[in-house]
Amino acid sequence: MIQIVGLSKSFATGKDVVSAVSDVTFEVQPGEFYTLLGPSGCGKTTTLRCIAGLETPDAGKIAIGERTVSGDGIFVPAYEREIGMVFQSYAVWPHLTVFDNVALPLKHGRVGNLRRAEINDRVLESLRLVKMDSLAARYVPYLSGGQQQRVALARALVVRPKVLLLDEPLSNLDAKLRDEMRLEIKELVKGLGITGLYVTHDQVEALSMSDRVAVMFEGHIVQEGVPREVYEEPNSLFVAQFVGFANFLEGEVLDPPADGIACVATPYGNLSCHSNEVYGKGDHVVVVIRPEKLRIGREETDPLMNTLKGVIRRIVFRGASLECLVEVGSKALQAVFESGSAVREGDQIELSFAAQSCAIFRH
Amino acid sequence: MMTGRILAPKLLRDAWGKLHNHLHFAFVVIVVTWLVIIPLLNLIVFSFRMGHPTSPGPWTLAKYIGIFSSAVLWNALLNTGIIAGCGTLISIGCAAFFAYLVERTDLPWREMLWTLIVLPMAIPGILFAMSWILLLSPKIGLANIVLRHAASLFGIELSDGPLNIYTVGGLIFLDGLRGVPTAFLLIVGSMRMMDPALEEAAEASGLSKSKTFFLVTAPLLWPAVFGAALYSFISSLESFEGALAIGLPANIFMLSTLIYFQARMIAPTDYGATAAYGVIFVLVMLGFVWWYLKILRRKEMFAVITGRGFRPRIHGLGRWRYPIFGIFVIYLILTVLAPTLVLLWASLLPIYKVPSLEALGRLTVANYHALVTGARFWPVVWNTVVVSIATSGITMICALLVSWVVVRTRLRFRFALDGLMYVSYAVPTIVIALALAMMYLQVPFKYVPVYGTVWIIVVGLVVHYLAFATRLTNSAVIQVHRELEEAAHTSGIRPGGTLLWVTVPLIAPAMVAGSLWVFTHASRAFSIPLMLASRRNEVLAVTMWNYWDNGDVGLTAALGMILIVTLAFITFGGRRIIPRAFEAGTASIKGQRS
Structure with a gap:
C-alpha cells in the first residue's frame, strides 16, 4: 500500500547540511499496521512527512496504492494524496467546534461537492467511531488532550483515507490515557481495514501496536521485523539498547x-x-x-x-x-x-x- | 485516480516542486516589486538623468556634483542632525524617566498614567505643530502673551517674545515632545521584564542602592534604551510636519522639507536634483536602520531581560509619591491640554484673536457651519475615508501574504523579502511620495491612471505602512503552530483554502488590530498626500494645511477639532474591542501547545 524506495532528505541549517533520512526503503502491506521506531532525530518523522507530502524528498520514490506520489519527476502535494494524518500536537483548529473541525475537510477539501446532509452523516459517523459525538458542539480548546486527539483522529478518518499516518499521537498524553488510546487506535485502524503508518520513540507503543516495526537510527532503518523478532533477536547493539531494557x-x-x-x-x-x-x-x-x-x-x-x-x-x-x-x-x-x-x-x-x-x- | 503532474526539465521541476504549494508567492513577488523595488530603482536611475520624467534626457552626474558643491544640502543635513539628535535626547530622557516611575515605583494610578503618556499620539503631527505656533509665535503666541504679562509685573516690558517657536530650538522642543509616547512604549516593556534577582544579587553582594542602580540596573536597561533612542532618532530624521509649518517660514530646512521645497515649491521642478536629494536621504536613513537592526539582534542575545513574567522590584517614593505627579500634569498640559484648548479657541472665532473677555463674547460655531456646508468638505471627507479604508485593507492583505512566505516557506529568497520590508521602512515618506510621483509620470507606468487620484496616495501609504504591518503579521503567523496548517493540507484542503479557513480566522485579532492601526494613521497621514496632492485627491489633513497656508486659522482649527474628535472615538471604540479579541485569539492558539 505504501512503497518507499531509496528515500533521502537533508536540511540546511545555517551553513551545514544535515542529512535527516538517507536511502530508506520499505514497504507497508495493505491493512498492515507498520511502525517507525527510533530516538528523536533519527529521521522517522521526516520519513512520515515525506510520505504525507509535507516535505519534498531530495531523492527516492514514494508510492501510495498504485500511484507514485513522489519521485520520477512527480510531486503530488499533500492535499491531493489519499491520506489522513494525526499530528503530535493534535493540530485541531481552535477557532472551530468539534463538528466543524471534522467537517472542514469535507467542505473545503479534495472530496468536494457533498450535500449538507451527507457531510452531516459522515462527520457524525466519524465522531461516533472515536466516541466524541456527544461533544460535537463544543469548541476544541475546551477539550482535554485525549479528547482533542480523538477529534484529530476523527478528522483524519472522515475523508476515508487509504492510509492513516500517525506522528507520535500519544506522546502528549499522560501515561494512563496513553495505555487506553494505544489499544483503541489499533482496534479502530484494524476494524476499518486501513493501512496504518505509525511513528514513535516509545518502544512499548511500537511493540504492542504494530504488525511490523522498523527501528531507525541516524537516517537509516537498522532492523525491520515483527515486534517479537526485534525484541528477541536484535541485530545490533543499538537495537538491543533502544528496544527494551538489557x-x-x-x-x-x-x-x-x-x-x-x-x-x-x-x-x-x-x-x-x-x-x-x-x-x-x-x-x-x-x-x-x-x-x-x-x-x-x-x-x-x-x-x-x-x-x-x-x-x-x-x-x-x-x-x-x-x-x-x-x-x-x-x-x-x-x-x-x-x-x-x-x-x-x-x-x-x-x-x-x-x-x-x-x-x-x-x- | 489522479496522476501527479509531470514536468520535463529538472531545474524547472525542482523549482516547481518547491513553489507550487505557494502559488500566492508569485503574487507577492509582483506586488513587492511593483510597490517598492520599481519606484526606488526608478528614483535612483533618474537622479543620474536630465529632463522631465515624461521625456527623460541624457545621462549626467551633474545633479550630484551640484548638490554636493552647494551649501544647501550640508545645511539641511546639519539642521536635521541637530534637531533629530537633541529632540531624541529629550524624548528618551522623559520616556525612560516615565517608564521607570510607572513600572518600578509605587506611584499610584499606574493604569491611568499609561494612557496619559501615550495620549498625545492621538493628535496629528501637523495639528500639533500648528497649535504650538498659536502658543509660541513671537507676537501673537498665547504662551508668550502670558509670559509678557508675567514679566510686566516685574517691570520688564517686552514687545514680542520672549520665546520663539520659529527657531531650531523650537523645532527641537516639538520633536522632543512628539517622540515621548513611542519611546515610552519601546522602553517600558524591558523595565517590566527585568529579573528582580539580578538586582537582589547585587544588593546581597553588598552594593548600596545607588550603586546597584548605576552598576546593574542602568547597564542592563541600556540596550533597550539605546535601541529606543535610535528608533526615535530615525523617526525624527524623516519627520516633516513641524519642519514644514515652522521650519520653512523660518528658513530652516530639514532634509524632508528640502525635498518638498524642490518638488512642489520651485517651478519648474528639477526632477533629477530632487531625485538625487531623495537618494541621499534614503542612504542616510538606511545607514541608521541598519545600525538599529544590528542593535536589535544584539539585544536578543542580551538574555538577562527575559520574557518570564515577574513582578519587578518596586522602588518606594516615600513623600515624593504625590508631588511627582506634578511632572505628569506638566506633560499633559504641554502635549494635550494646551494644544487642543488653543485649537478649540481658534476654531470658535471668526478671526483669530488672543483670549480676552471681549473676544469671549464673539465665540461662534460659524467656522464649523461654514466647513460642513461648504462645497469642499464632503468630497474631502469621502477621499479621506476611501484612502483610509483602502490603505488599511490592502496593507493588511499584502502584509499577510508576505508573512506567509517569510514565515512558512523555506524559500531562500524569503530573507530577501523580509530585508526588503526593512528597506521600505528606511525610505522616508516624502521620498516614497516623490518616487511614486516620478514613476507614474513615466512611460510605461503613466498608462496606469493613478497620477493625481486618491489611488496614488493609497499606493504611497501602503508602501509606508507595509513594514510595520508585516512585523505584526509575522509574529501573528509565527504564533499559529505550523501543524495547524499542515493538518489542513493532509485533510485535502488546498493552500488558498487553508489560508482562508484556517490561518486567517486564527490570526483575525491581529488582522483587526493592524487594520485599525493603519486606518487611524492613514486617515491623518500628511506628508504623502500633500506631496501627491492634486485638486481631485485632497484629504482632510491636506485641506487643513491649505486653509492654514491661506491664513484661515479658524477653519483650520475647526477641521482639526473634527479630525481629533473622530479619531478619538474610533481609537476609544477600538480599544474596547481589540484587547478582548486578542485575549480570545491568543489563548486559543496557545491552548494548542503542550
Missing part, C-alpha cells in the same frame, strides 16, 4: 563460535553465548542479556545454561514484577522476577540463564 557485559571471546555457541570471558565469569556471526579468539564483544531471562536457582542439567552467584542489593516493587539489582563479584546485573518470588535484599542467590538468551555484538 544488561550489557563487556568481554573477550575465549572460544570462537561453534554450532552457534561461543564462550566469552567477562568480569562476571565465563559465559556461553549464542552467536551466528564469526568471531576470532580475543575479540572484544558486548554480551546482551534481558533482565527477565534471568532465573533464580541452578539448572545444572543443561550444559548450555550459564550460572552466576550473587547477592541481591536492591529490590524495586513494580506491582506485577520485582526489579532486582544483583551484585555479581564487583559488578551488578538487573534482573526481573515474578512478584511472588521469595527474595529479600541481602539474599545470596544463584542466577541462571540460557546461552540462547544472551547475544553478543562487536564492541
Whole structure:
C-alpha cells in the first residue's frame, strides 16, 4: 500500500547540511499496521512527512496504492494524496467546534461537492467511531488532550483515507490515557481495514501496536521485523539498547563460535553465548542479556545454561514484577522476577540463564 | 485516480516542486516589486538623468556634483542632525524617566498614567505643530502673551517674545515632545521584564542602592534604551510636519522639507536634483536602520531581560509619591491640554484673536457651519475615508501574504523579502511620495491612471505602512503552530483554502488590530498626500494645511477639532474591542501547545 524506495532528505541549517533520512526503503502491506521506531532525530518523522507530502524528498520514490506520489519527476502535494494524518500536537483548529473541525475537510477539501446532509452523516459517523459525538458542539480548546486527539483522529478518518499516518499521537498524553488510546487506535485502524503508518520513540507503543516495526537510527532503518523478532533477536547493539531494557557485559571471546555457541570471558565469569556471526579468539564483544531471562536457582542439567552467584542489593516493587539489582563479584546485573518470588535484599542467590538468551555484538 | 503532474526539465521541476504549494508567492513577488523595488530603482536611475520624467534626457552626474558643491544640502543635513539628535535626547530622557516611575515605583494610578503618556499620539503631527505656533509665535503666541504679562509685573516690558517657536530650538522642543509616547512604549516593556534577582544579587553582594542602580540596573536597561533612542532618532530624521509649518517660514530646512521645497515649491521642478536629494536621504536613513537592526539582534542575545513574567522590584517614593505627579500634569498640559484648548479657541472665532473677555463674547460655531456646508468638505471627507479604508485593507492583505512566505516557506529568497520590508521602512515618506510621483509620470507606468487620484496616495501609504504591518503579521503567523496548517493540507484542503479557513480566522485579532492601526494613521497621514496632492485627491489633513497656508486659522482649527474628535472615538471604540479579541485569539492558539 505504501512503497518507499531509496528515500533521502537533508536540511540546511545555517551553513551545514544535515542529512535527516538517507536511502530508506520499505514497504507497508495493505491493512498492515507498520511502525517507525527510533530516538528523536533519527529521521522517522521526516520519513512520515515525506510520505504525507509535507516535505519534498531530495531523492527516492514514494508510492501510495498504485500511484507514485513522489519521485520520477512527480510531486503530488499533500492535499491531493489519499491520506489522513494525526499530528503530535493534535493540530485541531481552535477557532472551530468539534463538528466543524471534522467537517472542514469535507467542505473545503479534495472530496468536494457533498450535500449538507451527507457531510452531516459522515462527520457524525466519524465522531461516533472515536466516541466524541456527544461533544460535537463544543469548541476544541475546551477539550482535554485525549479528547482533542480523538477529534484529530476523527478528522483524519472522515475523508476515508487509504492510509492513516500517525506522528507520535500519544506522546502528549499522560501515561494512563496513553495505555487506553494505544489499544483503541489499533482496534479502530484494524476494524476499518486501513493501512496504518505509525511513528514513535516509545518502544512499548511500537511493540504492542504494530504488525511490523522498523527501528531507525541516524537516517537509516537498522532492523525491520515483527515486534517479537526485534525484541528477541536484535541485530545490533543499538537495537538491543533502544528496544527494551538489557544488561550489557563487556568481554573477550575465549572460544570462537561453534554450532552457534561461543564462550566469552567477562568480569562476571565465563559465559556461553549464542552467536551466528564469526568471531576470532580475543575479540572484544558486548554480551546482551534481558533482565527477565534471568532465573533464580541452578539448572545444572543443561550444559548450555550459564550460572552466576550473587547477592541481591536492591529490590524495586513494580506491582506485577520485582526489579532486582544483583551484585555479581564487583559488578551488578538487573534482573526481573515474578512478584511472588521469595527474595529479600541481602539474599545470596544463584542466577541462571540460557546461552540462547544472551547475544553478543562487536564492541 | 489522479496522476501527479509531470514536468520535463529538472531545474524547472525542482523549482516547481518547491513553489507550487505557494502559488500566492508569485503574487507577492509582483506586488513587492511593483510597490517598492520599481519606484526606488526608478528614483535612483533618474537622479543620474536630465529632463522631465515624461521625456527623460541624457545621462549626467551633474545633479550630484551640484548638490554636493552647494551649501544647501550640508545645511539641511546639519539642521536635521541637530534637531533629530537633541529632540531624541529629550524624548528618551522623559520616556525612560516615565517608564521607570510607572513600572518600578509605587506611584499610584499606574493604569491611568499609561494612557496619559501615550495620549498625545492621538493628535496629528501637523495639528500639533500648528497649535504650538498659536502658543509660541513671537507676537501673537498665547504662551508668550502670558509670559509678557508675567514679566510686566516685574517691570520688564517686552514687545514680542520672549520665546520663539520659529527657531531650531523650537523645532527641537516639538520633536522632543512628539517622540515621548513611542519611546515610552519601546522602553517600558524591558523595565517590566527585568529579573528582580539580578538586582537582589547585587544588593546581597553588598552594593548600596545607588550603586546597584548605576552598576546593574542602568547597564542592563541600556540596550533597550539605546535601541529606543535610535528608533526615535530615525523617526525624527524623516519627520516633516513641524519642519514644514515652522521650519520653512523660518528658513530652516530639514532634509524632508528640502525635498518638498524642490518638488512642489520651485517651478519648474528639477526632477533629477530632487531625485538625487531623495537618494541621499534614503542612504542616510538606511545607514541608521541598519545600525538599529544590528542593535536589535544584539539585544536578543542580551538574555538577562527575559520574557518570564515577574513582578519587578518596586522602588518606594516615600513623600515624593504625590508631588511627582506634578511632572505628569506638566506633560499633559504641554502635549494635550494646551494644544487642543488653543485649537478649540481658534476654531470658535471668526478671526483669530488672543483670549480676552471681549473676544469671549464673539465665540461662534460659524467656522464649523461654514466647513460642513461648504462645497469642499464632503468630497474631502469621502477621499479621506476611501484612502483610509483602502490603505488599511490592502496593507493588511499584502502584509499577510508576505508573512506567509517569510514565515512558512523555506524559500531562500524569503530573507530577501523580509530585508526588503526593512528597506521600505528606511525610505522616508516624502521620498516614497516623490518616487511614486516620478514613476507614474513615466512611460510605461503613466498608462496606469493613478497620477493625481486618491489611488496614488493609497499606493504611497501602503508602501509606508507595509513594514510595520508585516512585523505584526509575522509574529501573528509565527504564533499559529505550523501543524495547524499542515493538518489542513493532509485533510485535502488546498493552500488558498487553508489560508482562508484556517490561518486567517486564527490570526483575525491581529488582522483587526493592524487594520485599525493603519486606518487611524492613514486617515491623518500628511506628508504623502500633500506631496501627491492634486485638486481631485485632497484629504482632510491636506485641506487643513491649505486653509492654514491661506491664513484661515479658524477653519483650520475647526477641521482639526473634527479630525481629533473622530479619531478619538474610533481609537476609544477600538480599544474596547481589540484587547478582548486578542485575549480570545491568543489563548486559543496557545491552548494548542503542550
